[in-house]
Amino acid sequence: MASRGGRTRACMVCSIVQSGSDFLRNGCPNCEEILSLKNSQDAIQECTSQVFEGMITLADPKASWVAKWQRLSNYVPGIYAVKVVGQLPQEIIDGMEDQGIRYVPRDGTSIEDDAAA
Numbered sequence: 001m002a003s004r005g006g007r008t009r010a011c012m013v014c015s016i017v018q019s020g021s022d023f024l025r026n027g028c029p030n031c032e033e034i035l036s037l038k039n040s041q042d043a044i045q046e047c048t049s050q051v052f053e054g055m056i057t058l059a060d061p062k063a064s065w066v067a068k069w070q071r072l073s074n075y076v077p078g079i080y081a082v083k084v085v086g087q088l089p090q091e092i093i094d095g096m097e098d099q100g101i102r103y104v105p106r107d108g109t110s111i112e113d114d115a116a117a
Helices: 020-025 041-047 065-069 092-100 114-115
Strands: 008-011 018-019 052-058 080-083
Touching: 008 020, 018 020, 018 080, 020 041, 020 114, 052 065
Parallel strands: none
Antiparallel strands: 008 018, 052 080
């Protein structure tokens, strides 16, 4: 069941779950260099989602098999969504690619087929 209530949001890049005010005050602890969420309500609206499924609490992402399975091993400890509903703006995806970062959607879809073609 997707979470729609409350003020929590999930980052569309790393899937960390925080309050909207935490994203506004501190940005994303994993993706701030890429997304620039801190002090930007517009960026938060574009790059995070209030609609997500499931949550995982990770205390030690490097040692967790769940973190490895969810591609979270290199992120900070915290609460992460299993799936995040929403689409990252194309200009953000292009900017990530320009920096050599491969974007993998967190909504369960895959863009690997497009990349292989």
